[in-house]
Amino acid sequence: MSESGLNKRLAQIVGAENVSTESVDLLCYSRDASENVGMPDIVVWPNNTSQVSEIMKLANELKITVTPRGAGTCLSGGPIPTKGGILLVMTRMNKILEIDIANLQVLVECGVVWQDLNNALTPYKLFLPPDPASKDACTIGGCMAECSGGVRAVKYGTFRDWALGLQVVLPNGEIIETGAKTRKGVSGYDLTRLFIGSEGTLGVITRARLRIFPLPRCRLVMSAYFDSMESAGKAIFRVMTSDLIPSAAELMDKQTVEAVSKFMNMKFPECIALAIFEFDGSSLGEVKRRIRQARKLCEREKATRVDVSETVEESDRLWRARKSAGPALATLKPSSMHEDATVPTSRIPEMLTRIEQVAQKHNVLIPTFGHVGDGNLHPIILYDERNQDEKKRAKAATADIFRAAIELGGTLSGEHGIGLSKAPFFSMEHSSPETEVMRKIKNAIDPNNILNPGKIWAGA
Amino acid sequence: MSESGLNKRLAQIVGAENVSTESVDLLCYSRDASENVGMPDIVVWPNNTSQVSEIMKLANELKITVTPRGAGTCLSGGPIPTKGGILLVMTRMNKILEIDIANLQVLVECGVVWQDLNNALTPYKLFLPPDPASKDACTIGGCMAECSGGVRAVKYGTFRDWALGLQVVLPNGEIIETGAKTRKGVSGYDLTRLFIGSEGTLGVITRARLRIFPLPRCRLVMSAYFDSMESAGKAIFRVMTSDLIPSAAELMDKQTVEAVSKFMNMKFPECIALAIFEFDGSSLGEVKRRIRQARKLCEREKATRVDVSETVEESDRLWRARKSAGPALATLKPSSMHEDATVPTSRIPEMLTRIEQVAQKHNVLIPTFGHVGDGNLHPIILYDERNQDEKKRAKAATADIFRAAIELGGTLSGEHGIGLSKAPFFSMEHSSPETEVMRKIKNAIDPNNILNPGKIWAGA
Numbered sequence: 001m002s003e004s005g006l007n008k009r010l011a012q013i014v015g016a017e018n019v020s021t022e023s024v025d026l027l028c029y030s031r032d033a034s035e036n037v038g039m040p041d042i043v044v045w046p047n048n049t050s051q052v053s054e055i056m057k058l059a060n061e062l063k064i065t066v067t068p069r070g071a072g073t074c075l076s077g078g079p080i081p082t083k084g085g086i087l088l089v090m091t092r093m094n095k096i097l098e099i100d101i102a103n104l105q106v107l108v109e110c111g112v113v114w115q116d117l118n119n120a121l122t123p124y125k126l127f128l129p130p131d132p133a134s135k136d137a138c139t140i141g142g143c144m145a146e147c148s149g150g151v152r153a154v155k156y157g158t159f160r161d162w163a164l165g166l167q168v169v170l171p172n173g174e175i176i177e178t179g180a181k182t183r184k185g186v187s188g189y190d191l192t193r194l195f196i197g198s199e200g201t202l203g204v205i206t207r208a209r210l211r212i213f214p215l216p217r218c219r220l221v222m223s224a225y226f227d228s229m230e231s232a233g234k235a236i237f238r239v240m241t242s243d244l245i246p247s248a249a250e251l252m253d254k255q256t257v258e259a260v261s262k263f264m265n266m267k268f269p270e271c272i273a274l275a276i277f278e279f280d281g282s283s284l285g286e287v288k289r290r291i292r293q294a295r296k297l298c299e300r301e302k303a304t305r306v307d308v309s310e311t312v313e314e315s316d317r318l319w320r321a322r323k324s325a326g327p328a329l330a331t332l333k334p335s336s337m338h339e340d341a342t343v344p345t346s347r348i349p350e351m352l353t354r355i356e357q358v359a360q361k362h363n364v365l366i367p368t369f370g371h372v373g374d375g376n377l378h379p380i381i382l383y384d385e386r387n388q389d390e391k392k393r394a395k396a397a398t399a400d401i402f403r404a405a406i407e408l409g410g411t412l413s414g415e416h417g418i419g420l421s422k423a424p425f426f427s428m429e430h431s432s433p434e435t436e437v438m439r440k441i442k443n444a445i446d447p448n449n450i451l452n453p454g455k456i457w458a459g460a
Numbered sequence: 461m462s463e464s465g466l467n468k469r470l471a472q473i474v475g476a477e478n479v480s481t482e483s484v485d486l487l488c489y490s491r492d493a494s495e496n497v498g499m500p501d502i503v504v505w506p507n508n509t510s511q512v513s514e515i516m517k518l519a520n521e522l523k524i525t526v527t528p529r530g531a532g533t534c535l536s537g538g539p540i541p542t543k544g545g546i547l548l549v550m551t552r553m554n555k556i557l558e559i560d561i562a563n564l565q566v567l568v569e570c571g572v573v574w575q576d577l578n579n580a581l582t583p584y585k586l587f588l589p590p591d592p593a594s595k596d597a598c599t600i601g602g603c604m605a606e607c608s609g610g611v612r613a614v615k616y617g618t619f620r621d622w623a624l625g626l627q628v629v630l631p632n633g634e635i636i637e638t639g640a641k642t643r644k645g646v647s648g649y650d651l652t653r654l655f656i657g658s659e660g661t662l663g664v665i666t667r668a669r670l671r672i673f674p675l676p677r678c679r680l681v682m683s684a685y686f687d688s689m690e691s692a693g694k695a696i697f698r699v700m701t702s703d704l705i706p707s708a709a710e711l712m713d714k715q716t717v718e719a720v721s722k723f724m725n726m727k728f729p730e731c732i733a734l735a736i737f738e739f740d741g742s743s744l745g746e747v748k749r750r751i752r753q754a755r756k757l758c759e760r761e762k763a764t765r766v767d768v769s770e771t772v773e774e775s776d777r778l779w780r781a782r783k784s785a786g787p788a789l790a791t792l793k794p795s796s797m798h799e800d801a802t803v804p805t806s807r808i809p810e811m812l813t814r815i816e817q818v819a820q821k822h823n824v825l826i827p828t829f830g831h832v833g834d835g836n837l838h839p840i841i842l843y844d845e846r847n848q849d850e851k852k853r854a855k856a857a858t859a860d861i862f863r864a865a866i867e868l869g870g871t872l873s874g875e876h877g878i879g880l881s882k883a884p885f886f887s888m889e890h891s892s893p894e895t896e897v898m899r900k901i902k903n904a905i906d907p908n909n910i911l912n913p914g915k916i917w918a919g920a
Binding site: 100101102103104105125146147149153157158160161170174175176177178180181182183184185186187188189190191193194196197198202214215216217237240241242243244245281282283285286289290342343344345346371374375376409410411412413414415416417418422426429430431433434435436437438440441443444445456457 | 560561562563564565585606607609613617618620621630634635636637638640641642643644645646647648649650651653654656657658662674675676677697700701702703704705741742743745746749750802803804805806831834835836869870871872873874875876877878882886889890891893894895896897898900901903904905916917
């Protein structure tokens with residue numbers, strides 16, 4: 001079918017105003033928050049599930065590639081088209097359909113922005129715990145497709161742990177509802193969690209039913225400064241293996257602290273490493289008790305200074321600082337790759353050393369921060385993409401970081417997904433029989449390979 | 461191949477002493493804890509993963525059915541052979557391979573008994589939270605295959621939430637390792653959770669890596685007695701939507717309380733409903749504070765009496781009583797079907813009424829207890845299977861209970877699985893496109909349909 005023919009058929013489904021082949025749109029949707037680029041042939045903004053279904057039926061009939069996309073905050077190239085085709089922008093399906101207080105759950109369309117959902121929950125003193133750094137922009141559908149995490153995953157888990165069910169449009173256009181309205185459910189295969197983290201390769205997630213949780217009455221944040229990475233690593237280990245159960249356990253290295261300090265115009269004490277812990281609970285006395293215990297553990301591991309935020313404003317300010325780490329570091333060089341190599345918690349100190357060695361070996365800057373409480377580091381590989389040699393060194397450094405994570409018993413991705421960025425490294429982590437099972441599932445559900453091809457394993 | 465030929469080939473793999481066609485063995489493995497019966501042709505006890513792999517290769521070559529089985533405590537017929545074939549008893553693969561304190565995880569063979577694992581963890585003040593009622597006997601592999609729950613699922617979730625990865629032997633004999641050693645991981649499709657709850661139809665789970673958790677320093681149990689189901693339902697609802705986060709929220713109806721009282725020789729105050737709450741935490745003061753709050757909520761909903769267990773022994777005694785509910789009720793009639801219909805928490809009072817109506821309509825006894833905190837009820841349909849009419853009425857009552865659960869927005873199974881018992885009702889809950897996705901996955905992974913056929917959807 002000619003491009004104008006396809007354009008017309010899509011316009012019949014969603015209305016002409018919701019289809020575009022303008023260069024500005026194609027360009028806009030050729031990027032996410034990663035280093036990847038890929039142009040679609042046509043951009044479509046569906047408004048409801050039945051339109052998505054019609055689009056998929058058409059695409060499947062014509063064997064045209066479809067790439068679904070939320071806010072495009074993905075850090076691994078998940079929503080980047082590899083073979084042109086249709087780019088499906090899901091952001092207009094942004095209704096909160098149900099806030100079910102009695103059953104502590106919500107039903108939302110995929111395009112609902114994380115922060116909008118949580119703003120709607122605050123009056124009820126409820127919240128959705130997993131909180132990606134991009135929460136002001138990212139959509140729930142994107143969070144589902146990538147199985148996003150965030151700082152509170154260390155206590156509350158990731159999106160996989162909060163999903164009850166999904167509405168999914170299959171590659172053939174059929175609409176299914178997975179899961180149940182009940183937290184417990186073992187009725188048939190766990191399709192909910194098969195689609196979660198499948199990065200838009202198995203179906204288009206159009207709705208999600210999620211558990212929500214009573215907002216803790218108190219949250220206190222503690223910052224502990226260390227003059228060595230080793231001490232910081234040990235202190236975090238002590239806290240994590242205690243029964244103090246922090247709701248966040250973060251680390252920022254010296255370079256990150258300095259960049260954030262400049263970017264946010266905040267002063268931090270001199271340090272090699274800054275650990276940030278949050279504790280939450282329903283009683284202030286209890287939270288303070290846990291903070292005191294955690295402070296002792298940090299002091300025992302030679303923290304040079306420990307501060308506890310006295311007010312909500314102070315805590316918020318510290319979290320804003322931590323969440324600005326990515327953007328702050330991105331100002332140091334024109335380009336950056338934000339990785340999320342994750343290792344068993346006990347291997348964190350070794351992994352930090354390995355990252356330092358990789359930076360030296362390839363002569364690139366790799367400041368590191370991240371969710372150390374669950375072993376999830378964010379080494380940021382900084383480079384200038386106009387400098388071919390530096391770009392090459394940055395790529396080589398990235399590969400070495402992946403290698404180190406796997407050697408230390410970890411995984412390529414804690415929360416960003418494999419997407420395009422890590423597809424070349426997939427076989428480092430997964431055996432061919434395991435990949436073959438994934439491939440068979442993909443083939444069974446999407447035999448024409450029209451949905452987001454070229455992701456996860458190279459050439460999906 | 462003749463039976464003796466098959467026998468010989470299997471004996472070459474596992475040793476003659478680990479293969480049996482003796483009637484006593486066939487009979488022994490023809491039942492689980494449900495009402496289902498099905499005879500295997502041959503029983504095999506593998507000792508390691510490579511033996512399982514060899515057995516699967518042989519079975520796949522000869523297209524012989526294989527049914528894997530743990531302790532056989534399943535309540536839905538999951539490990540009952542529907543087409544004879546090989547019965548694979550996994551209980552000899554019972555080694556705890558690794559207790560990794562630093563990373564709060566364990567690696568175990570599938571045949572490890574739940575209680576043995578937790579006994580091994582107690583000295584480290586750690587535990588595996590999901591606790592099925594059959595914990596003294598059930599194996600971790602079985603818990604994985606069925607995605608078991610238990611009383612603490614209301615706070616801690618089910619096995620799906622604690623799995624990090626699995627070792628699985630595929631129907632073609634290939635061995636794969638799914639997941640990662642890290643809690644967060646989004647590297648490829650979530651095969652771990654695809655195999656969890658797949659009831660042995662997609663692969664034989666041979667090992668599991670599980671997260672473990674610091675044992676709470678304090679646990680207190682509160683019993684609240686009510687003179688109506690409605691009041692009990694409301695009190696539970698109040699506690700569940702507060703931020704008190706009980707680690708258990710159980711209900712027993714009058715019939716169950718009376719049966720347990722007799723069975724355990726314990727005295728309970730007169731009541732129509734008994735609600736049992738557990739609260740856990742790291743400080744006694746904090747747990748007591750939450751108990752006081754919960755007591756107030758129960759009293760506000762007209763609890764006739766509220767008791768708090770003062771000692772661990774008292775709490776343990778109450779839990780033993782609660783966990784004896786199934787066996788206690790089973791003494792009332794020669795046969796029983798233990799269901800686990802689950803509804804959104806807010807529909808619990810209606811569901812309880814519906815169960816009462818069903819019992820009256822079909823003139824059968826259906827005492828009910830269960831994990832009301834997460835909507836998971838256990839109506840026990842009692843009958844005498846020698847009485848054909850009563851058996852028929854019991855079956856009809858069961859179908860009506862499933863219908864009620866679905867009508868109230870619930871699911872057929874909260875934690876027991878679909879197995880054989882609920883396969884005829886599967887289409888009540890799942891649309892045909894959804895079932896078709898499951899079927900396609902099954903066909904892709906087990907094209908010869910040799911692994912545990914006839915389960916989940918009728919005639920899998």
